[in-house]
Amino acid sequence: MSPRKNKKKEENPLELSANPALRTRKRVVLDFPPSQLQTPITYILAKEYDVASNILRAEIAPEESGKLVLEMDGLPDNLEKAIQRIKDSGIEVTEVARKVTFDMDQCIHCGACISVCLAGALKLDSEYHLQFIEPKCTICEMCVTSCPVNVVSINL
Numbered sequence: 001m002s003p004r005k006n007k008k009k010e011e012n013p014l015e016l017s018a019n020p021a022l023r024t025r026k027r028v029v030l031d032f033p034p035s036q037l038q039t040p041i042t043y044i045l046a047k048e049y050d051v052a053s054n055i056l057r058a059e060i061a062p063e064e065s066g067k068l069v070l071e072m073d074g075l076p077d078n079l080e081k082a083i084q085r086i087k088d089s090g091i092e093v094t095e096v097a098r099k100v101t102f103d104m105d106q107c108i109h110c111g112a113c114i115s116v117c118l119a120g121a122l123k124l125d126s127e128y129h130l131q132f133i134e135p136k137c138t139i140c141e142m143c144v145t146s147c148p149v150n151v152v153s154i155n156l
């Protein structure tokens, strides 16, 4: 008897990863002990976790401890695993809080941001007013550029 086929379409990690709406960003401060200064962090993040990183600030002196401020971009699960990987290697990680804010006094409730929010963090209520369900927000920033009246911003 042939094995039962699983009809649910399997998620392709590469397709998921290529979708910018499913990726999110985290800003972190990395404190390196002297023994870890040679760790190729950005290479490990890209190669092992498909996390792109942008170095915003670097203060590293040979034979001493160092500090990097990184913006990491990847799928939420991968970002969590990547951060744990960095911690496990003895580097201290401090996450910098980022959040999306909506100026509801200026919002015209057009719904344009809802159509780009694949996380389901935005909806119109029964009176057609925009609702932001913050716990669902992955801070992908897709809504920021979609707003015709520029009332969405990212706070660091």
Ligand code: SF4
Pocket (backbone or CB within 6 Å): 100, 116, 117, 118, 119, 120, 121, 122, 136, 137, 138, 139, 140, 141, 142, 143, 144
């Ligand atoms: S609310 Fe904006 S930033 Fe948050 S998940 Fe939706 S589109 Fe992305």
Ligand code: SF4
Pocket (backbone or CB within 6 Å): 102, 106, 107, 108, 109, 110, 111, 112, 113, 114, 130, 146, 147, 148, 149, 150, 151, 152
């Ligand atoms: S796109 Fe801008 S104006 Fe339109 S509902 Fe969203 S936040 Fe409000």
